[in-house]
Amino acid sequence: MGFARELNFLPGDTDVDVRIGLEFTNNRAAFDAVVVLVRLFAQNGFRLMRETYLDGRPMQTAFAHRENDNTIFDIYYFYSGVSEGRYVNANDFGYRRKPRHLIDNKKSLSWPGYATLKVNVPQPVEDYLAWRFGPEWRTPKKNWELGPVDNACIEPLPQVxxxxxxxxxxxxxxxxxxxxxxxxxxxxxxxxxxxxxxxxxxxxxxxxxxxxxxxxxxxxxxxxxxxxxxxxxxxxxxxxxxxxxxxxxxxxxxxxxxxxxxxxxxxxxxxxxxxxxxxxxxxxxxxxxxxxxxx
Known part of the structure; x- marks a missing residue:
């Protein structure tokens, strides 16, 4: 997501979003990953802003730099082994089932302006953005402007x-x-x-x-x-x-x-x-x- 914003696919938003894929069966690995990430970010000048869990599993960890609160570094944990052919992330508002090909079809690219900083980007990135934000993904919008069309990938949590x-x-x-x-x-x-x-x-x-x-x-x-x-x-x-x-x-x-x-x-x-x-x-x-x- 951050890479897409830097390439002006999603202008006007300074947040950096990262997705980490984990096995649903290995809950210990998820907690260990969060502990390591919090420690590493703290060592590099970032403070923990929020953590979200669902049924005891980490779903999101967010950081902000101590000198620049305008940039949020969001990490979302997606789990395989829950839904056939998909990775799943959930919170109190709903859940997202990301098609596996959006995870598997990725390419290591240099971050714009930083040739040595490599990131794995879904390929083609336009397909990913269309899945995440719907057919209007090229239209700049703030988070509070996103409606049902933009959030169609977020499904309501089942009650029973x-x-x-x-x-x-x-x-x-x-x-x-x-x-x-x-x-x-x-x-x-x-x-x-x-x-x-x-x-x-x-x-x-x-x-x-x-x-x-x-x-x-x-x-x-x-x-x-x-x-x-x-x-x-x-x-x-x-x-x-x-x-x-x-x-x-x-x-x-x-x-x-x-x-x-x-x-x-x-x-x-x-x-x-x-x-x-x-x-x-x-x-x-x-x-x-x-x-x-x-x-």
Missing amino acids: TVLTYGTWDLFHQGHLRLLERAAALGDHLVVGVVSDELCAIKGKQPSQDEATRAAAIHALPFVREVFIQRMLDQKEFDIERFGAAHLVVGDDWINHPRFEQVRDYRGVELHYLPRTPGISSTSLRAELTAGSRGP
């Missing part, structure tokens, strides 16, 4: 997150009804799709691959997040990273240790919802198999 899993092979009305009932428990439905590899480990042979099955879930307007489940024992991690208040499972799994062991984990409420009778992926696969054999 619902988490569920499934293979979702040959998506049918039974799947739809279960997901609709799950969505009614909150305002942010997160759906895990069992990976092809995990299906094989469990002895399942879905007719569709994981990408096709996930696409069917993505297409549902009431689903807010879709991810690929790659491990059997990742439920505690998913409850934590998504902040789930409810975990929904079909009633064919009732009292199964795999789900009972996470009952009340971080306050999550476990629900076993009834399946729709008379329809299942298994029966649909059998019908397709029989049909392919002919009379």
Whole structure:
């Protein structure tokens, strides 16, 4: 961001913004990074202005130079491993899910006027600014002038997150009804799709691959997040990273240790919802198999 301002992409703002990518699973590394940064900035004449945290994880650290309060050095921490293909940062006002290509596609360039000072800049920088500030990013605006169009990348924080899993092979009305009932428990439905590899480990042979099955879930307007489940024992991690208040499972799994062991984990409420009778992926696969054999 600072680099873009120096090149007059965003004139009139003296703040310098830096993004640091961290793994969500390594909370200790995030705290260690903040401690090191505060010490280094203090040694170079900067004072700590503010820190923000969400669910115990650092999200922002801001510094100002002791002799020049007009320039704010803002560091934002974005976490991988929360949202598929994205890095996530959040505060009390909302969260941003930065597409991974805006992190991975970067180039080391010299800061204007300082040939030896190298910074990693998203490439092309125009794509990054369009994601962050919307279609009007070339129009100079102060922070208090930014409206919904400029802040479209900031999504409201969910109030009640619902988490569920499934293979979702040959998506049918039974799947739809279960997901609709799950969505009614909150305002942010997160759906895990069992990976092809995990299906094989469990002895399942879905007719569709994981990408096709996930696409069917993505297409549902009431689903807010879709991810690929790659491990059997990742439920505690998913409850934590998504902040789930409810975990929904079909009633064919009732009292199964795999789900009972996470009952009340971080306050999550476990629900076993009834399946729709008379329809299942298994029966649909059998019908397709029989049909392919002919009379």
